Amino acid sequence: MADPIIEISGLYKLFGSTPSNVMPMVHAGKSKDDILAETGHTLGLKDINLSIERGEIFVIMGLSGSGKSTLIRHFNRLIDPTEGVINVEGVNVMDLPQKELEQFRRHKMSMVFQRFGLMPHRTVIDNVAYGLAVQKVDKTTRLAKAKEWLKTVGLAGYEDQYPNQLSGGQQQRVGLARALCTDAEILLMDEAFSALDPLIRSEMQDQLIELQEKLHKTIIFITHDLDEALRLGDRIAILKDGELVQQGEPAEILLNPATDYVEAFVKDVNRARALTVDTVMKPPVCRITSETIGEALTEMKKHKDDYGYYVNEDGYQGVILQETLEDAAKENAEDQLCEDVYEDIPTISPDSVLEEVIPDTIDNDFPLPVVDEDGDLQGQLSRSSVVKVLGNS
Amino acid sequence: MAEKSWLMEFPQMERKDLVGIRKSLDGLYRDFSREYGDLIESFFDPLLYFLVWFEKLLLATPWWVIIAVITGLVYLATRSWKMSLGTIVAFMLIGYFGMWDNTMRTMSIILVCTLLSIVLGIPIGIAMARSDRVQAVVTPMLDVMQTMPAFVYLIPVVMLLGIGKVPGVIAVIIYAIPPVIRLTNLGIRLVDKEVMEAATAYGASAFQRLYQVQLPLAMPTIMAGINQTIMMALAMVVIASMIGVKGLGQPVLKSITNQYFTMGLLNGLAIVVLAILFDRVSQAYAKRTQKHLGGNQHG
Numbered sequence A: 001m002a003d004p005i006i007e008i009s010g011l012y013k014l015f016g017s018t019p020s021n022v023m024p025m026v027h028a029g030k031s032k033d034d035i036l037a038e039t040g041h042t043l044g045l046k047d048i049n050l051s052i053e054r055g056e057i058f059v060i061m062g063l064s065g066s067g068k069s070t071l072i073r074h075f076n077r078l079i080d081p082t083e084g085v086i087n088v089e090g091v092n093v094m095d096l097p098q099k100e101l102e103q104f105r106r107h108k109m110s111m112v113f114q115r116f117g118l119m120p121h122r123t124v125i126d127n128v129a130y131g132l133a134v135q136k137v138d139k140t141t142r143l144a145k146a147k148e149w150l151k152t153v154g155l156a157g158y159e160d161q162y163p164n165q166l167s168g169g170q171q172q173r174v175g176l177a178r179a180l181c182t183d184a185e186i187l188l189m190d191e192a193f194s195a196l197d198p199l200i201r202s203e204m205q206d207q208l209i210e211l212q213e214k215l216h217k218t219i220i221f222i223t224h225d226l227d228e229a230l231r232l233g234d235r236i237a238i239l240k241d242g243e244l245v246q247q248g249e250p251a252e253i254l255l256n257p258a259t260d261y262v263e264a265f266v267k268d269v270n271r272a273r274a275l276t277v278d279t280v281m282k283p284p285v286c287r288i289t290s291e292t293i294g295e296a297l298t299e300m301k302k303h304k305d306d307y308g309y310y311v312n313e314d315g316y317q318g319v320i321l322q323e324t325l326e327d328a329a330k331e332n333a334e335d336q337l338c339e340d341v342y343e344d345i346p347t348i349s350p351d352s353v354l355e356e357v358i359p360d361t362i363d364n365d366f367p368l369p370v371v372d373e374d375g376d377l378q379g380q381l382s383r384s385s386v387v388k389v390l391g392n393s
Numbered sequence B: 001m002a003e004k005s006w007l008m009e010f011p012q013m014e015r016k017d018l019v020g021i022r023k024s025l026d027g028l029y030r031d032f033s034r035e036y037g038d039l040i041e042s043f044f045d046p047l048l049y050f051l052v053w054f055e056k057l058l059l060a061t062p063w064w065v066i067i068a069v070i071t072g073l074v075y076l077a078t079r080s081w082k083m084s085l086g087t088i089v090a091f092m093l094i095g096y097f098g099m100w101d102n103t104m105r106t107m108s109i110i111l112v113c114t115l116l117s118i119v120l121g122i123p124i125g126i127a128m129a130r131s132d133r134v135q136a137v138v139t140p141m142l143d144v145m146q147t148m149p150a151f152v153y154l155i156p157v158v159m160l161l162g163i164g165k166v167p168g169v170i171a172v173i174i175y176a177i178p179p180v181i182r183l184t185n186l187g188i189r190l191v192d193k194e195v196m197e198a199a200t201a202y203g204a205s206a207f208q209r210l211y212q213v214q215l216p217l218a219m220p221t222i223m224a225g226i227n228q229t230i231m232m233a234l235a236m237v238v239i240a241s242m243i244g245v246k247g248l249g250q251p252v253l254k255s256i257t258n259q260y261f262t263m264g265l266l267n268g269l270a271i272v273v274l275a276i277l278f279d280r281v282s283q284a285y286a287k288r289t290q291k292h293l294g295g296n297q298h299g
């Protein structure tokens, strides 16, 4: 764990009139339903431990009522926890007095809301500039900045409209511009795209990814949609009834769901689109490093497969068949390996999604070599591994 | 004897006890008003000066200036030529039928009462919206103020301050202030939770939230409250005239006791004219300034 920016440990939230009296029941391990039935208190979050890295998109996922909104509202203390520690850049947010908490919210975090949370009585540009207005930045500066951000999200020219004159997608762009306008390092997004129709939604996802490449913010993104989570998330945490059931990288969650709940979640995902080559590829079985045909043949015979990947200092060179080598060895075993003996097989990149490489994988009899940007051989992707991953969904 | 009849007759307290309670309470209050009446009266002196000054101002201003100013305000608020023309005609008729001075008196007292109701009512409404406990205390008081017959609270007010403008204003305000308070409270409580969260999330202080978000968004509701307050203040004009508030109420009162039907009708109509005027102007103004708030989020 390189550089955690937010660390949450032992976080509990109990909604109700006298949470402290009911906490012993929670610690005793009673279920959410029992606690609600016996005391009328709702267990919102239970023993949450999280660490979020600087610069990553951390997705929190779960069904309706699983406590996602409750959790994200703890980051900037819109909700106070019943128990637990929230550390942001080493500062325990729970210890901040009101004035410092306000400063913290102004400069450290900004938030995008599911139903946009725009102020209907302010123009679009005043909405975007709101965070700066709260900070008492002077009017010309903040309007100039707001205008820049409006342009960035593609809403130049809408400055003087009111939110209710905009479509849902446009309103959420305003919401995004407002969040970016304060230059806060951490961006909280509570189901920011859930209210939008699928087309606009994927447009917004693209835009967010594009922005993130430039801005490198730390983004905490809430969604109940696994496809969205997989598309955006560097890491994903899954909540169920206020408990974290699994967290990890997208592929990890897809390939090794921790519980039945997670499995049910990932069942319907289009894996071909969600997984990249590097999550499915195997290490190369036969890596040939010899210079000459004869030595290469010897090397290859040590493995049971009748093909190998030739690699030298310059990286991956090509696929060679045992058959071809044997023929070539009859002529002159001392010859250097050269292009003449390579098979005509495409290479694939570890970052491609499976969907893109399926045709090539099917067309070729050998596992495809996976070669990274530097030309190094990373692994091999066989027809059977693809079928296996896609098949057991 | 009580043992036998308590099933048939309500076991009420002895008459002489009741009289005793009444006497001692009345006595206490009388002593209180003798002791502090002057002090309290002097406390209200600034209000009295203002009332007198404002009434004199309206009375001393030439009628055509008044009509011009009112029509101008009506036009500014409603942007309607019809309303403006109607205003001119109505005031001409009021003047023609000899009710000009009384109309000015009534208008001055209504304006002052409305102003005071707003100045007192909005902060109370804000306090109620911020705290459930304050709301729990104030709501029953408002219920009493609105349902208690006006004559009942006229008694202590008159005992304390005598008859005149100030007790009249107090009586009118007691009766008319609840809508502003209630609707300020309601309006603030109805402000979209997510918008409030947004303000908080961007680090707005309680004061910034109130001024930048809650009050502007509650304004349509608050305006409706103000509108109702004006209407209720006008409804109190006749009752207030019983304790010496001059204006359109007095001739109405005289008409009731002397059965002057036409005089009652004319003065009553003048009150109606004022009511319609205040109502339309405040509503049109509210509507025009709040047009972006209308409808839902998706326009």
Ligand SMILES: Nc1ncnc2c1ncn2[C@@H]1O[C@H](COP(=O)(O)OP(=O)(O)OP(=O)(O)O)[C@@H](O)[C@H]1O
Pocket (backbone or CB within 6 Å): A015, A016, A042, A043, A044, A062, A063, A064, A065, A066, A067, A068, A069, A070, A071, A224
């Ligand atoms: N203020 C509150 N008082 C009482 N219970 C609450 C409160 N806020 C949330 N809860 C409860 O906490 C649980 C989690 O709610 P939360 O809003 O965090 O869910 P969510 O995962 O965001 O769901 P959704 O996808 O519908 O937004 C629910 O059972 C809810 O009833």
Ligand SMILES: [Mg+2]
Pocket (backbone or CB within 6 Å): A068, A069, A070, A190, A191
């Ligand atoms: Mg939610």
